[in-house]
Amino acid sequence: MTSSVRTGQIPHPTPRDVFSQRFNEHFRDPRFDAERESIARLEEIAWKNFDEGRKAPLTRKAGPEFADPDYDLSVDWWNAREAIRRARERQQDASTPSRVLLVNGSPRNDGTCPGEMSKTWRMANIARKTLESEGIEVDLLDLSRITSEYGLTIHPCKGCLSTAMPLCHFPCSCYPNHASHQVGDWMNEIYERFTAAHGVMILAPTHWYHAPSVLKLMIDRLVCADGGNPDPTTTHGKKAAEAKAIEAAGWDFPKHLAGRVYGVVVHGDVAGIEPHRRTLCDWLDWMGFIDAGAMARLDRYIGYYEPYENSHDTFDRDTDVQTEVKNAAQAVGRGVAMLRAGQLPQPDADLKAPRPK
Numbered sequence: 001m002t003s004s005v006r007t008g009q010i011p012h013p014t015p016r017d018v019f020s021q022r023f024n025e026h027f028r029d030p031r032f033d034a035e036r037e038s039i040a041r042l043e044e045i046a047w048k049n050f051d052e053g054r055k056a057p058l059t060r061k062a063g064p065e066f067a068d069p070d071y072d073l074s075v076d077w078w079n080a081r082e083a084i085r086r087a088r089e090r091q092q093d094a095s096t097p098s099r100v101l102l103v104n105g106s107p108r109n110d111g112t113c114p115g116e117m118s119k120t121w122r123m124a125n126i127a128r129k130t131l132e133s134e135g136i137e138v139d140l141l142d143l144s145r146i147t148s149e150y151g152l153t154i155h156p157c158k159g160c161l162s163t164a165m166p167l168c169h170f171p172c173s174c175y176p177n178h179a180s181h182q183v184g185d186w187m188n189e190i191y192e193r194f195t196a197a198h199g200v201m202i203l204a205p206t207h208w209y210h211a212p213s214v215l216k217l218m219i220d221r222l223v224c225a226d227g228g229n230p231d232p233t234t235t236h237g238k239k240a241a242e243a244k245a246i247e248a249a250g251w252d253f254p255k256h257l258a259g260r261v262y263g264v265v266v267h268g269d270v271a272g273i274e275p276h277r278r279t280l281c282d283w284l285d286w287m288g289f290i291d292a293g294a295m296a297r298l299d300r301y302i303g304y305y306e307p308y309e310n311s312h313d314t315f316d317r318d319t320d321v322q323t324e325v326k327n328a329a330q331a332v333g334r335g336v337a338m339l340r341a342g343q344l345p346q347p348d349a350d351l352k353a354p355r356p357k
Contacts, residue, residue, distance in 0.1 A: 002248045005163070005240045019047055046181070054179045068233035077232065080171040080188035087196035097137040098336045101197035102127055104142045105204030105215035112148035119302060119315050123265060124203050126322055127329035134333050139193055143214040151184040157220035160243075161227065165251050165357075166235055167243035170228030172221060174238075187221045194225070199261035199336040200289065201296075201329060202280055209272035211280065219283060226287050227253035227357070253356040258288025259346060261335035263296030263328045267321075269311065273299040290346055292335035296328045 014022075023043050032039065049057070056074035063069055090096050106120035121142065128138045146152050155175050161168035175185040194200065204215050211219065229235065235243045262284045266277040277299035281291065291297060300321050303314035315321070338344035 164243035206268035
């Protein structure tokens with residue numbers, strides 16, 4: 001028996017006056033004053049789209065490869081899915097170069113308020129040079145860009161899977177939501193970049209015992225790669241009752257990124273590095289990634305209880321940590337080589353979990 005859909009948490013939509021206030025926040029600069037009438041006309045269009053829930057204004061028929069060929073799929077989702085498909089083909093082609101995705105998980109850079117690059121960025125570049133010296137193609141994903149670039153963001157996960165896993169689509173179909181101005185989302189590109197990689201190495205500082213917010217946003221949005229539904233037509237978009245019925249009948253929780261090698265480098269200055277490193281490794285293990293050995297799972301303090309203002313100087317002097325970052329990168333590179341040569345098996349890959357989730 002399928003459970004009922006519980007509603008009532010948000011009984012009232014955003015009022016018109018609140019919408020107006022939030023819309024016009026984008027145009028407070030007096031330089032916009034000459035165009036107030038034009039902005040007001042745009043506001044009316046935006047309000048109508050929001051009021052009608054016009055989430056995906058551009059659509060196309062799904063076609064014969066989907067459960068409901070006649071369903072109107074978002075063009076944004078379709079394009080993301082096609083990019084992922086092409087990336088998967090390249091990743092599985094034995095003739096292509098080995099590729100490692102380096103993730104800089106620090107929000108700090110010298111293009112915005114801090115005015116200085118992060119130590120994590122420097123570590124990522126040590127890893128990049130190490131991997132490139134061994135002939136590995138490197139893709140450096142700098143998550144700090146969402147703190148400094150106009151219109152670039154990672155919107156938060158809405159928790160669709162907790163209603164029913166088939167409601168969580170891969171790639172994520174929650175965004176863009178044009179009606180609610182939830183646009184500029186970076187994740188479709190990030191899904192493609194994860195898919196194209198043979199190995200992933202995440203480097204991050206420790207913020208309050210946890211992953212920095214930019215990294216956690218990405219992690220949460222990658223949930224659709226671990227059990228997500230590749231066919232939104234089966235739930236006709238976000239029809240919760242349909243998704244519940246599918247999961248009740250049995251869902252196989254496909255692991256779309258499993259089988260890639262990983263490494264993790266976590267650093268801090270006072271506390272929290274070990275639980276942070278363990279959390280990242282546990283997450284990647286759960287996703288079906290294969291660790292590259294103990295040296296690829298690194299947590300270190302940079303200047304324990306020392307001042308912040310000279311922490312880059314402290315990192316300059318800590319050549320041991322720099323060497324350990326190189327070792328972690330080398331371990332990931334070797335793991336990728338072994339994986340592609342069929343010498344790094346995943347012992348539990350063929351085992352079926354009795355309680356998948």
